[in-house]
Amino acid sequence: MSVFSGRRRILQNPTSPASENPGRLDRPPAALEAARLVLLLLLVGLVVYPLAVAILRATTDPTLRPDPRSLWTPATRAVLVNTAGLVGASSLIAVVSGTLLAWVQERTDGHLGLWGDLLPLVPLLLSPLVGAVGMVLLFHPFVGFVNVALRSAFRSVGLPMPDAGPLNIYTSSGLVLVTSLYLSPYAYLVLSAALRRVDPALEEASRVTGAGLWRTLRRVTLPAVLPAIGTALLLCAIVGLGLFSIPVVIGLPARIQVLSVYIFQLLEYYPPRTGDALALSGLLLALVQLLLILQRILIAPQRHASLSGAFAARRHPLGPWRRPVRLFTVGYLLAAVLAPLGALFLVSLQPYWTPYLRGATVGLRHYLELVGSGVPARAMLNSLLLGIATATLSILWVAGLRLHREARAPGSPWTTLDLFTAFPATFPHLVLAVALLVAFGRPPLDLRGSAVLLLLAYLILSLPFSARAAASACAATGRQLVEASQVFGAAPQQTLHRVLFPIARPFLISGWVVVFVQSAGEVTASSVLAGSRTPVVGRLILDLQAYGSYPQLAATAIALTCVNALAVAVALRLGRSGLDALSTR
Numbered sequence: 319m320s321v322f323s324g325r326r327r328i329l330q331n332p333t334s335p336a337s338e339n340p341g342r343l344d345r346p347p348a349a350l351e352a353a354r355l356v357l358l359l360l361l362v363g364l365v366v367y368p369l370a371v372a373i374l375r376a377t378t379d380p381t382l383r384p385d386p387r388s389l390w391t392p393a394t395r396a397v398l399v400n401t402a403g404l405v406g407a408s409s410l411i412a413v414v415s416g417t418l419l420a421w422v423q424e425r426t427d428g429h430l431g432l433w434g435d436l437l438p439l440v441p442l443l444l445s446p447l448v449g450a451v452g453m454v455l456l457f458h459p460f461v462g463f464v465n466v467a468l469r470s471a472f473r474s475v476g477l478p479m480p481d482a483g484p485l486n487i488y489t490s491s492g493l494v495l496v497t498s499l500y501l502s503p504y505a506y507l508v509l510s511a512a513l514r515r516v517d518p519a520l521e522e523a524s525r526v527t528g529a530g531l532w533r534t535l536r537r538v539t540l541p542a543v544l545p546a547i548g549t550a551l552l553l554c555a556i557v558g559l560g561l562f563s564i565p566v567v568i569g570l571p572a573r574i575q576v577l578s579v580y581i582f583q584l585l586e587y588y589p590p591r592t593g594d595a596l597a598l599s600g601l602l603l604a605l606v607q608l609l610l611i612l613q614r615i616l617i618a619p620q621r622h623a624s625l626s627g628a629f630a631a632r633r634h635p636l637g638p639w640r641r642p643v644r645l646f647t648v649g650y651l652l653a654a655v656l657a658p659l660g661a662l663f664l665v666s667l668q669p670y671w672t673p674y675l676r677g678a679t680v681g682l683r684h685y686l687e688l689v690g691s692g693v694p695a696r697a698m699l700n701s702l703l704l705g706i707a708t709a710t711l712s713i714l715w716v717a718g719l720r721l722h723r724e725a726r727a728p729g730s731p732w733t734t735l736d737l738f739t740a741f742p743a744t745f746p747h748l749v750l751a752v753a754l755l756v757a758f759g760r761p762p763l764d765l766r767g768s769a770v771l772l773l774l775a776y777l778i779l780s781l782p783f784s785a786r787a788a789a790s791a792c793a794a795t796g797r798q799l800v801e802a803s804q805v806f807g808a809a810p811q812q813t814l815h816r817v818l819f820p821i822a823r824p825f826l827i828s829g830w831v832v833v834f835v836q837s838a839g840e841v842t843a844s845s846v847l848a849g850s851r852t853p854v855v856g857r858l859i860l861d862l863q864a865y866g867s868y869p870q871l872a873a874t875a876i877a878l879t880c881v882n883a884l885a886v887a888v889a890l891r892l893g894r895s896g897l898d899a900l901s902t903r
Contacts, residue, residue: 358719364778365741368750371757376596382756384597394580394598401577404494404565409554411498413547416505419650421539422643424513426636444655445839446500447563447859448875452658453496454567455665455868457487463661466673488572497564499654504557505550512546513539552613556606560746562842567863577602578748582845585752596756599749610744659879666872684873694874697853702881704769704854705838708776709830716784717826739785742778747842751775755846767849775847776837783836787829831889835882 376382456464459482469479486492520542524534540547562578569576575583577598584595636643665671667680687694716739742750754775758765765771844856855878862871 361715361719361739361781364774365781368753368757368774368778372596372753375756376593382593382596384593389594389597393575397575397577397580400569400574401559403490404497404569404574404576405555405558407494408497408501409551409558411494412501412554413505413509413551415498415650416502416550417509417540417543417547419502419647420506420509420513421535422647424510425518425539426643427640444659444879445563445841445875446561447567447839447841447856448662448879449500449654449658450496450564450567451859451863451868451871451875452660452662453487453492455661455671455872456657457485457492459483459486459488461671461673462487463664463673487568490572490574493565493568493572493574496568497558497561499650500561500564501554501558502650502654504553508546508550508553509543512543516542549613552609556609556613559602559606559609560748560842562748562845566845566860578746578842581748581752585755585846592752592756595752599752602746603749606746607744659876662872662875665868666876668869671866671868684870685877687870688873688877693853694858694870697855697858698874698877700769700852701838701855701878704772704776705834707773708780708837709833712777712780712784712833713787713826713830716781717788717829739781741781743782747779747840748846750778751843751846754778754843767847767851769852771847772844772852772854775843776840779840779843780833780837783832784829787825787832790825790829827889831885834885839878839882 454462456462459465462485465483465485468484469481472479472484487496516539520538524538529537560578562582565574565576565579566582569579581595581598581602584591584598664675666684667682668675669679669681669683688698689695754771755766758771758774839856840854841856841860844854845860848854848857855874859871859874862868862874
């Protein structure tokens with residue numbers, strides 16, 4: 319059956335209103351229009367209501383008013399100084415490494431082809447919490463695999479070594495380096511896109527005049543992408559301010575408290591200081607919004623020129639630097655992903671954490687606990703179910719609204735949906751979790767520790783990803799197919815099901831997987847909202863790390879990583895099958 323089959327009302331009645339204006343269609347049934355309006359109102363309420371209630375209660379409820387004497391103390395000032403130092407230093411290192419990786423891949427013969435495009439982004443697939451725990455297993459001052467190997471190597475050549483070190487991850491430099499390692503992909507994404515838009519003829523002219531490789535980089539390439547460097551720096555700072563996993567795993571044992579972890583402790587310890595946590599959450603939100611404003615000013619079109627179009631750049635030869643540069647790229651992947659996962663896998667096979675593997679004690683007992691009836695199995699099952707429910711509801715909800723609108727009026731602005739789906743992206747997860755706890759964690763609802771509250775949090779946090787997937791799907795569809803369907807008299811529902819959805823399916827599957835991976839392994843909001851009634855993997859890993867149960871933690875992290883990898887592989891397969899089927903129609 320043809321994609322555009324249906325009643326050809328427009329051709330039969332050329333004087334109908336739809337023929338005069340192809341973008342105007344018969345209105346859908348009242349019930350369908352009412353359902354769409356209800357879904358949109360629920361979306362707005364889901365985003366606005368928790369924040370509005372939190373602000374209202376903070377100003378009217380005496381129990382939620384912060385105490386200035388206990389809030390502004392030397393400890394709080396130290397937390398703010400630590401936060402500024404960590405975010406500033408790690409963002410700067412991340413931008414330097416991300417810029418170098420992007421320049422190597424886009425402008426030199428040291429690139430690795432498709433692998434070079436993928437390697438800097440691989441850490442985004444690994445939870446920062448899992449990566450941080452893997453780094454602890456590698457660089458713990460006493461029993462870290464790397465430190466034990468280094469001490470053994472030094473002692474084998476007669477050099478005396480203490481029982482600790484020589485490396486120690488529980489320091490400010492260790493915390494900064496690990497944080498920068500997981501911020502680098504954000505800088506790489508911005509800088510690689512900027513370099514593709516810079517005309518390589520500028521660099522060629524510099525080389526012709528006798529400038530060397532490094533002078534061309536310093537005098538031509540870097541100034542051309544300077545606004546993008548500033549944007550990447552602000553983006554890393556925004557992500558770093560809301561980062562919770564790495565500071566809680568490495569910063570707390572090192573006695574380096576940052577703002578996100580301090581807010582978590584205010585809610586975790588008894589008696590909870592919810593008012594102080596709410597006030598500091600407002601400060602964290604204000605800092606993020608200030609950085610976002612600076613970012614918008616920096617990338618304003620009138621502030622700098624951009625050379626658009628596709629340019630075929632002649633790659634600069636690195637000469638003797640080519641091999642070290644490639645080793646740096648591969649070493650980044652090894653340090654960020656492979657080494658932490660390898661350490662986690664080795665520890666997961668042991669009854670307790672030791673740097674030495676003994677064949678008699680190696681086994682899969684901790685993996686078997688994940689399929690039993692204990693807390694680890696319940697946490698894994700709850701995380702998977704919540705991830706599936708969040709991804710399904712979010713994609714159907716947001717993408718359904720966006721595609722339905724596109725079927726009725728292609729290319730028309732949809733400001734309300736765009737505004738409220740992008741809104742959660744500007745909020746740190748911890749701030750949103752505190753707002754939900756204040757709004758729904760008290761009578762008459764009292765949803766503390768329930769799956770419903772976790773699902774609400776995950777839905778709100780997933781809205782930007784679902785909206786991005788829906789926007790990509792609509793952009794891939796194009797207006798021509800929708801208008802052609804309208805010309806042949808197809809109703810909006812027919813256009814949606816026979817034109818838009820088949821083309822959008824690969825993009826929606828990709829969006830589903832992204833939301834699932836983000837939700838199943840979510841840590842920051844789960845650390846505040848999860849309870850004993852509904853354990854989830856993110857909170858379980860935090861508890862296991864606090865109790866020192868590293869083998870159980872490692873098995874849980876490896877299992878979650880395998881599930882995420884399987885979901886990505888299935889999505890790639892389904893997306894490719896959808897595109898192949900579409901191309902044969």
